[in-house]
Amino acid sequence: AQKVTQAQTEISVVEKEDVTLDCVYETRDTTYYLFWYKQPPSGELVFLIRRNSFDEQNEISGRYSWNFQKSTSSFNFTITASQVVDSAVYFCALSENAGNMLTFGGGTRLMVKP
């Protein structure tokens, strides 16, 4: 059975600080997919990134970057120069091939203060 752990339940930073959100996963499959979603205060779930298990390249998108390490089963998310608008709950999720259902971590609430 798959499992996703986000050990940080809440993080508070001051604007312009860098922050890393941790995600550790467990799966028996060799083929799987990892995701990050953002849930702002308005409540919708916003897709940020998808990564498959065969692609360990790190990815950067603007102020966002992701570090995927199979050796430690981690898929961490870093926000550089955080902004107040980054305040949200961030979810890491895992999907195996069958059915594409997502197993979510417990979420990390990020608060960015001005």
Add this chain to the structure above:
Amino acid sequence: DTAVSQTPKYLVTQMGNDKSIKCEQNLGHDTMYWYKQDSKKFLKIMFSYNNKELIINETVPNRFSPKSPDKAHLNLHINSLELGDSAVYFCASSPYGGDKNTEAFFGQGTRLTVV
């Protein structure tokens, strides 16, 4: 055009009532889902349907009955509502499996409050 739309957005109802939440996707996806987010923000899969057929049912009480009249719709009917059913319910859709595994697209959520 909204990709995944669910209605209503808010639903307040009394214990014991029966209610439905509707979901429609216009993305041409094969698979649709219902997820439940509790008051602590935990998100958990409830059901998954592929081409109108149930493929995942994650130990949800049988008071919850999903219905898929066609692959673009997946409605959630809840009988005899209980206080513990209060949560935000998200509908989602995605292509099915293998190379088509992409991100799931989520609806806006329905906040159900049982009083």
